[in-house]
Amino acid sequence: VAGHPASRRYLRLIEQCRRQPTYTPDGPVTLDRTVNPLASASAFISADVIQSILLTAGGIVVQIACASCGKAFASRQGTIAGIALGRHRCPACQHEVIIGPDEFDRAANRLQPMATLAEMVAMTNEASRITEHWYRHAPLDELLRFDEVPLGESAERFIVPLVTLGLLQIAARRSAA
Amino acid sequence: MKRDVLLYDVANPDQADLVLAAARLGLRPILAGPHLVPSARQANIDFLTWEELAPVDAGQRARRELESRRSSLVAALNRPEVRREFITRMGDVWPAVAPTLGAELSRILLHQVTTLIHLDAVRRQTNLSAIVLGCDNAPWQRAMTFAARKVNIPTLQLAHGINPPVLAHHAGDMYTVYADHVAVFGKRARESLIHSGNDPGRLHVTGAPQWDALYRDAARMDAREARRTLRLDPDRPVVLFAASYTGTASAYFYAHHHRQRACHDTFIRAADQLGSDVQILVRPHPHEVSRSGTPAGELAWLIENYQRRLSDTLGSRVTVVTTNKIESLRAADIVVFGAESTAIVEAMILERPVVVLPWVEGQPILYTSADGVVRVERDDDLFSTLHQLISQPMKRAEIVRRQNMALPDLHHVGDGQATQRVAELIARLALEARPAAQTDRRSA
Numbered sequence: 001v002a003g004h005p006a007s008r009r010y011l012r013l014i015e016q017c018r019r020q021p022t023y024t025p026d027g028p029v030t031l032d033r034t035v036n037p038l039a040s041a042s043a044f045i046s047a048d049v050i051q052s053i054l055l056t057a058g059g060i061v062v063q064i065a066c067a068s069c070g071k072a073f074a075s076r077q078g079t080i081a082g083i084a085l086g087r088h089r090c091p092a093c094q095h096e097v098i099i100g101p102d103e104f105d106r107a108a109n110r111l112q113p114m115a116t117l118a119e120m121v122a123m124t125n126e127a128s129r130i131t132e133h134w135y136r137h138a139p140l141d142e143l144l145r146f147d148e149v150p151l152g153e154s155a156e157r158f159i160v161p162l163v164t165l166g167l168l169q170i171a172a173r174r175s176a177a
Numbered sequence: 178m179k180r181d182v183l184l185y186d187v188a189n190p191d192q193a194d195l196v197l198a199a200a201r202l203g204l205r206p207i208l209a210g211p212h213l214v215p216s217a218r219q220a221n222i223d224f225l226t227w228e229e230l231a232p233v234d235a236g237q238r239a240r241r242e243l244e245s246r247r248s249s250l251v252a253a254l255n256r257p258e259v260r261r262e263f264i265t266r267m268g269d270v271w272p273a274v275a276p277t278l279g280a281e282l283s284r285i286l287l288h289q290v291t292t293l294i295h296l297d298a299v300r301r302q303t304n305l306s307a308i309v310l311g312c313d314n315a316p317w318q319r320a321m322t323f324a325a326r327k328v329n330i331p332t333l334q335l336a337h338g339i340n341p342p343v344l345a346h347h348a349g350d351m352y353t354v355y356a357d358h359v360a361v362f363g364k365r366a367r368e369s370l371i372h373s374g375n376d377p378g379r380l381h382v383t384g385a386p387q388w389d390a391l392y393r394d395a396a397r398m399d400a401r402e403a404r405r406t407l408r409l410d411p412d413r414p415v416v417l418f419a420a421s422y423t424g425t426a427s428a429y430f431y432a433h434h435h436r437q438r439a440c441h442d443t444f445i446r447a448a449d450q451l452g453s454d455v456q457i458l459v460r461p462h463p464h465e466v467s468r469s470g471t472p473a474g475e476l477a478w479l480i481e482n483y484q485r486r487l488s489d490t491l492g493s494r495v496t497v498v499t500t501n502k503i504e505s506l507r508a509a510d511i512v513v514f515g516a517e518s519t520a521i522v523e524a525m526i527l528e529r530p531v532v533v534l535p536w537v538e539g540q541p542i543l544y545t546s547a548d549g550v551v552r553v554e555r556d557d558d559l560f561s562t563l564h565q566l567i568s569q570p571m572k573r574a575e576i577v578r579r580q581n582m583a584l585p586d587l588h589h590v591g592d593g594q595a596t597q598r599v600a601e602l603i604a605r606l607a608l609e610a611r612p613a614a615q616t617d618r619r620s621a
Binding site for chain 2: 055059078082083084085100101113115117120121128130131137139140143144148150155157159160161162166167169170171174
């Protein structure tokens with residue numbers, strides 16, 4: 001390739017790439033961008049870059065400390081076939097990181113309480129009890145009505161996750177203490 | 178004057194035939210959202226859209242309404258009797274809930290009030306006689322059932338699954354029917370809802386309209402033809418993994434994500450052990466991307482990267498399929514599930530042997546070995562189960578035979594006529610409805 005007439009203007013670049021495999025025309029890249037991001041065994045970022053994980057009914061949100069500039073930012077973590085796989089771009093320096101299932105699980109094992117089935121049942125029951133009662137007190141019950149339709153009662157399904165997450169936070173604090 | 182029927186959050190394009198069947202019965206559908214409009218337009222039926230009937234200022238009016246209540250709501254939320262409700266045996270959960278409750282509640286209330294203003298406008302402009310809901314337990318859907326009941330407009334929910342036995346009470350979850358009526362898939366779905374305390378008179382066994390397509394001749398292609406469609410080798414065996422995802426009721430418990438991953442990896446390990454002759458299909462759940470909040474623009478990247486990731490282990494014999502559901506099922510010699518999925522019944526209807534991995538220990542199961550499906554007791558047993566079934570066609574045929582025996586319990590009649598039955602139910606509800614007159618609306 002280097003001998004082809006069309007390649008002559010790129011000879012210095014080709015030479016540079018041969019000397020330094022991580023070099024690209026856009027400048028040197030860090031290891032986390034050169035490792036094959038698809039190999040299951042490779043970690044693209046260290047798990048401690050993930051500062052927190054929020055599991056919600058509408059998806060997963062990860063709080064990431066940018067490995068390049070240090071800025072903390074929240075980003076949605078994709079999943080496919082039930083496993084975590086997503087890429088995230090730092091809003092400050094545009095550095096991109098890919099979080100695969102291994103990195104996600106390492107961080108989740110560190111940051112998320114692993115509730116037993118009995119604990120999950122107890123927390124769901126407790127969250128439901130709260131969700132079904134908090135809006136029933138005057139004057140809240142009247143304020144949460146529109147044209148006689150009870151809005152608080154109608155909202156139950158979406159409030160349960162908030163309360164459950166609160167209970168999980170208490171559980172996490174207790175286990176850490 | 179034609180009776181108008183609102184189809185709200187009926188977002189499955191497979192329901193297009195239901196719209197046409199309702200129109201054939203003399204109803205005028207009002208379609209909410211873009212999913213069913215192209216087919217209605219193509220069929221040249223008389224229909225309206227929810228969007229065209231919207232008051233231009235519905236959102237503004239809703240905002241003004243909520244803004245006027247804001248300070249009173251904040252004060253009411255902070256009253257001691259409300260705060261006391263958040264005290265649990267684990268401790269006071271209010272400090273953890275409060276930072277997000279306000280924002281989430283504002284978002285929910287805005288959607289609810291906008292929907293109710295919108296519904297009122299639809300009533301004023303049409304002869305609204307029934308509301309069909311794709312789902313009835315999101316806050317605005319449930320608010321709609323209350324509003325409709327107040328003015329004698331019947332509501333019908335189209336069930337989209339069969340509920341497993343309930344272990345915990347989850348307020349607002351699908352095992353409680355909030356619409357006046359629900360059209361369920363079969364006897365087992367009905368019994369499950371009765372067991373959860375729903376009035377049997379509201380539960381109509383119709384079969385699933387979206388499964389009618391599975392009974393058509395086109396869906397009964399032979400495995401070799403299906404494999405060719407998917408560009409697979411028609412002569413080599415195929416195992417399909419129908420992946421699931423953490424649903425709305427369980428998403429916030431990491432244990433479910435953890436188990437999901439374990440099921441996935443168990444399958445990939447077993448697929449690896451099966452050897453290079455066996456072709457592997459992995460089908461992500463079609464709702465996963467939208468439910469996980471993944472931006473649509475990321476989908477191609479996600480699929481491509483996932484495919485390459487799988488290829489690291491399984492080479493070129495693995496394919497990620499996101500379309501061609503029927504072909505994928507028919508191409509497979511065995512279909513493996515990681516969770517209790519409604520698609521299990523789809524595989525049974527298409528006469529493919531089903532293997533189900535264990536879920537979180539102690540969680541109630543819906544499909545048992547009495548239904549003919551193979552329940553693997555331990556993850557480590559998956560390889561030997563698949564290996565045995567691949568090499569023994571007679572055993573696979575026996576599983577299909579037993580699955581077929583269980584199907585009538587899971588899916589009513591199985592004649593491909595569920596769409597017509599649901600359309601007739603909608604027509605009956607709409608014709609029997611005696612909606613309150615508009616002028617009576619406030620006093621109704």
